[in-house]
Amino acid sequence: EVQLVESGGGLVQPGGSLRLSCEASGFTFSSYWMTWVRQAPGKGLEWVANINQDGSEKYYVDSVKGRFTISRDNAKNSLYLQMNSLRAEDTAVYYCAKEGSGSYHIDYWGPGTLVTVSS
Amino acid sequence: QSALTQPASVSGSPGQSITISCTGTSSDVGGYNYVSWYQQHPGKAPKLMIYDVSKRPSGVSNRFSGSKSGNTASLTISGLQAEDEADYYCSSHTSSSTLVFGGGTKLTVL
Numbered sequence: 001e002v003q004l005v006e007s008g009g010g011l012v013q014p015g016g017s018l019r020l021s022c023e024a025s026g027f028t029f030s031s032y033w034m035t036w037v038r039q040a041p042g043k044g045l046e047w048v049a050n051i052n053q054d055g056s057e058k059y060y061v062d063s064v065k066g067r068f069t070i071s072r073d074n075a076k077n078s079l080y081l082q083m084n085s086l087r088a089e090d091t092a093v094y095y096c097a098k099e100g101s102g103s104y105h106i107d108y109w110g111p112g113t114l115v116t117v118s119s
Numbered sequence: 120q121s122a123l124t125q126p127a128s129v130s131g132s133p134g135q136s137i138t139i140s141c142t143g144t145s146s147d148v149g150g151y152n153y154v155s156w157y158q159q160h161p162g163k164a165p166k167l168m169i170y171d172v173s174k175r176p177s178g179v180s181n182r183f184s185g186s187k188s189g190n191t192a193s194l195t196i197s198g199l200q201a202e203d204e205a206d207y208y209c210s211s212h213t214s215s216s217t218l219v220f221g222g223g224t225k226l227t228v229l
Contacts, residue, residue: 044220044222044223050217057216103170
């Protein structure tokens, strides 16, 4: 059974930093693209970033470029999102997600972790 | 990276069929057969319902179907059931090698 469990969320002041982690199990982690998606309170889904199997390709939504960094450790079956220079508009539930094989969709989602940026 | 356009809300009675549209551009929906649809119940993570425009993952009811014409994709739910009441989001691969979601549609089962 595929399981994705996020951690690292919490309350942070504007301008601060936070590192999210996602521990994966139930599949061969090193064989799949992985993704972060966020959802602001009461709002829709927003794709944030993704990373390929060996970490050599990374893509970001324009609003986080230069501030967020996606990475992975295949030996630890873990995905990360380093978030710097946080803004109030980054407040959201952040979902770790696994992409499907040979296509561009998300087939499994974690339960999410809440990040609140506020003074 | 503009969001895909979905109606804010749709509704239908049990047993009826409804269709949710998802409009993009030739750089996303129209350019690739990589449209997917997600169902999200309140307080829960999204669930994949349709991928590659019209493919259903194992375990998803065949009451859910997808299609695409030009820059617009559609999700049809037939034989509406109370449990289908949820938010639905479309998504597409883009020419920038990113993913883009629609704004979401709230489905109400009357």
